[in-house]
Amino acid sequence: MTFKFKNVYLNETATVVGPYENKGPLSKYFDKSYDNLYANEKTFELAETKMLNDSVNILLNKMNKNSADVFLSGDLLNQIIPSNLTALEQKIPFLGLYNACATSMEGIIIGSTLIDSEKVSSVICATSSHNCSAEKQFRYPNEYGGSKPKIATFTSTGGASAYLSNTPSNIKVEAGTIGTVVDLGITDVFNMGAVMAPAAASTIEEHLRTLKRKADYYDLIVTGDLGIYGKQILMDYIKETFNIELTKYNDCGVMLYKLKDQSVYAGGSGPVCCPLVTYSVILDRMKRGELKKVLICSTGALHSPTLVNQKLSIPAICHAISLEVVK
Amino acid sequence: MDKEKYQKIVDKNCPKENVGINAVKSFLVGGFMGILGQLLLDIYTTLLDIPTKEASTYMIITLIFVGSLFTALGFFDKWVSWANCGLIVPITGFAHAMTSAAIEYRKEGFVLGLGANIFKLTGSVILYGVVSAYFFGLIRVLLFGG
Numbered sequence: 527m528t529f530k531f532k533n534v535y536l537n538e539t540a541t542v543v544g545p546y547e548n549k550g551p552l553s554k555y556f557d558k559s560y561d562n563l564y565a566n567e568k569t570f571e572l573a574e575t576k577m578l579n580d581s582v583n584i585l586l587n588k589m590n591k592n593s594a595d596v597f598l599s600g601d602l603l604n605q606i607i608p609s610n611l612t613a614l615e616q617k618i619p620f621l622g623l624y625n626a627c628a629t630s631m632e633g634i635i636i637g638s639t640l641i642d643s644e645k646v647s648s649v650i651c652a653t654s655s656h657n658c659s660a661e662k663q664f665r666y667p668n669e670y671g672g673s674k675p676k677i678a679t680f681t682s683t684g685g686a687s688a689y690l691s692n693t694p695s696n697i698k699v700e701a702g703t704i705g706t707v708v709d710l711g712i713t714d715v716f717n718m719g720a721v722m723a724p725a726a727a728s729t730i731e732e733h734l735r736t737l738k739r740k741a742d743y744y745d746l747i748v749t750g751d752l753g754i755y756g757k758q759i760l761m762d763y764i765k766e767t768f769n770i771e772l773t774k775y776n777d778c779g780v781m782l783y784k785l786k787d788q789s790v791y792a793g794g795s796g797p798v799c800c801p802l803v804t805y806s807v808i809l810d811r812m813k814r815g816e817l818k819k820v821l822i823c824s825t826g827a828l829h830s831p832t833l834v835n836q837k838l839s840i841p842a843i844c845h846a847i848s849l850e851v852v853k
Numbered sequence: 854m855d856k857e858k859y860q861k862i863v864d865k866n867c868p869k870e871n872v873g874i875n876a877v878k879s880f881l882v883g884g885f886m887g888i889l890g891q892l893l894l895d896i897y898t899t900l901l902d903i904p905t906k907e908a909s910t911y912m913i914i915t916l917i918f919v920g921s922l923f924t925a926l927g928f929f930d931k932w933v934s935w936a937n938c939g940l941i942v943p944i945t946g947f948a949h950a951m952t953s954a955a956i957e958y959r960k961e962g963f964v965l966g967l968g969a970n971i972f973k974l975t976g977s978v979i980l981y982g983v984v985s986a987y988f989f990g991l992i993r994v995l996l997f998g999g
Contacts, residue, residue, distance in 0.1 A: 569960050666974065667957035670950060671930025673937050676868045711856035712863070720863040724854075758866040766862070767854050 527704040528736035534638040534699040536849065537689045539805035540585035542577040544657070544683030546790070547802065550783045555806030556684075557584050563658055563683065570668075574601065574656035575608040578685035579615050582652055585687040593618050594689065595646035598637050600629035601654045601797055602681075603663060608654045618650065627722075627751050628705070628826030629653050630686070630801040631845040635702040637690045638847075648691035655796030657681045664715075664831055678716040679753045679779055679795035686801035696851055697812060700819075701737060703846040705729035707828065711839045715829065718795060718840075719756015722825040725842035726752065727764040729823055733846050734770065741770050745817040748808065749844070750800035750824040751779035753792030778803035800824040818851045875937055882939025890916065890943075913944055920948035925956065950974040 541556045548559035558580055560566070565573035578599070586592065597616060599609035600623030613620035625632045633651035640646045658668045660681040666672050690699065708725040726749045734741060741747065752760055757777040764770045778800045779793035804822050811817045823846040834840065890912055897908035923929035929949055933940050940946055951971055958970035972979065993999065 662957055667953040669924055669927070669930050669953035669956050670974065671934045671953075672941075673934045675870055710854070710859045712860075717863070717867065720867070724859065755866050755868065759863055762862050762866065763854070763859065 528701060528733050530701045530737075531638045531642050531699050533692050534641045534690055535693060535695040536697040536699055536809075537691050537693060537695045538585055538588045539686070539688045539801075539809060540581045540588060541802050541805050542581045542584065542685045543802060544577070546657070546680075546788065547682055547684055547782060547794075549788065552782060552803065552806050555810060556802070557581070563656075570656050570659040570662065571603060571607050572611075574603070574654050574659050574683075574685070575611045577656070577683070578608045578652055578654035578687075579612045581654075581685035581687040582612060582616055582650060585650065585689055589689050591648075594648040594650045594691075595619065596621065596637070596640060596649045597652070598623055598633040598649060599652040599654075600624050600633065602626065602660050608656075608685075609652070612652065625843055625845065626826035626828050627655075627795060627797045627799065628824045628843050628845050629797045630750070630804075631702070631822055631824035631847045632704075634688065634690065634699060634847045635704060635845055638699045638702060641690060641692050644692075647693075648689065650687055650689055652685065652687040653797045653801050654685040655681055655683065655798040657683045657796075660796060664829065674791055675716050676791055677714075677719065677753070677755050678791040679718055679751060679756075679793055680783070680790035681796040682751075682779075682782055682794040682799040682802060683796075684798045684802055686798050686805050688801070688805060694852075696853070697809065698850045698852045699847060700850040701733075701848040703729050703733040703736070705732075705844040705846070707841045707843050709839055709841040713834065713837070713839045715831075715834055715840070717755075718827045718829070719752040719792060720759055721827045721829070721840045722749075722752055722842040722844065723756050723760040723763055725844040726760050726823050726825045727767060727770075729844040729846050730764065730772075730821070731768040731770060733821065733848075741772055742774065744819045744821045744848070745774060746808070747772060747775045747821045748781075748800075748803070748823065749775075749777045750826070751793070751795035752777045752825060753779045753795065754785060755792050781807065797824075797826075812849065812851050815851070820849045822847045822849065878935070879937050879939035879942075882936040883942060886916075886939065886943040886945065916944050917948040920945035921952040924949045924952040947975055947978060950978075 542558045567573045597618035630653040637649035712721045782794040783790045825844045828841045893912040958966040
């Protein structure tokens with residue numbers, strides 16, 4: 527499902543990261559960083575909450591506002607703990623989201639639709655993830671440290687928020703595509719890039735076909751967290767299935783870390799990976815005029831340890847947002 | 854695209870694991886653990902004059918203690934990631950799996966957190982260890998008369 531938005535602008539963004547992300551190539555773009563994974567809190571869940579809440583506070587400070595009409599937020603944890611606690615703190619009318627690592631663009635699509643309906647005038651869309659709280663919930667205890675294959679990705683730590691409204695700014699939320707769930711039978715819980723690549727291909731194809739655009743219409747197409755191998759899989763798969771050549775393409779998971787120096791396997795992942803890269807270096811390049819039209823495709827593996835233990839394969843989804851520089 | 858065809862694209866783009874190097878690493882580290890165990894056993898029997906049967910229990914307890922301590926001190930997970938089965942298969946792996954789960958869930962309380970989750974990884978080892986011990990014991994009694 528693809529549609530254009532009439533009057534929605536991305537006014538401001540805020541990013542808060544953990545120590546690994548701050549040692550990556552994008553460190554100068556982030557608003558705040560913590561040098562410890564606990565973010566001076568007692569548990570990883572509270573650390574993630576703190577980073578998410580910090581990002582909302584920084585965002586409101588930058589906007590010089592106290593609140594927004596609606597708060598849309600989601601994360602990876604059971605019952606979306608960090609989002610709920612942040613919503614409790616912020617006292618903004620709240621809708622909780624879950625689409626795993628595709629949550630960030632899901633939020634932007636819903637927020638933009640609300641603003642275009644003229645029922646609300648401003649929305650904060652936020653997302654978070656934390657390496658240790660995710661490992662604890664989806665895999666093994668953190669101190670266990672079982673070894674992982676090269677294809678595994680590394681859940682990124684941080685909180686990211688965006689302020690959308692009908693007040694014009696130089697970044698316009700131009701169009702959005704709500705993806706469908708795709709499952710091509712991958713059961714390997716470490717190979718999330720292969721799980722998500724078909725979903726990304728399906729969403730990108732649908733987006734380009736509906737809007738009658740070619741892939742090179744965009745100055746940059748990015749996927750959320752396919753990792754270095756998933757990126758190749760997507761390029762091969764989309765070429766073979768839809769005959770789309772992705773030339774100006776990159777993956778946020780690959781951009782977030784120094785893959786050679788940091789032990790992050792195939793790259794970053796997690797709901798916050800895509801917005802951390804988008805709201806930092808990509809928006810910066812748009813503001814500096816290097817990029818004019820960008821398609822952000824956040825990819826989510828709808829992974830549940832229960833389903834995998836019951837021998838089912840992992841479904842995936844991808845949502846896309848087209849951002850444009852306007853004068 | 855069907856699943857088999859997609860799997861081919863995936864296989865083509867995914868790197869192979871260094872199975873050979875990993876196996877050699879695990880073999881050497883695991884072998885070193887065996888030597889360490891034998892060394893402890895010898896120390897306990899010769900220097901401390903403990904009977905062999907009791908000394909092997911002391912040796913196991915020592916390795917469990919050291920494994921747990923290193924896990925608690927926060928660096929054993931890095932060793933395990935490097936040595937893989939060389940440290941997971943010996944008794945140190947069992948100790949490490951229990952201690953890491955205990956550390957992780959301690960913050961959710963002693964009963965519902967630590968108590969309920971300490972055997973999260975090792976529960977299977979205990980269950981199937983006891984079950985197989987029962988059957989092997991039974992076979993031994995039936996074939997060799999005890």
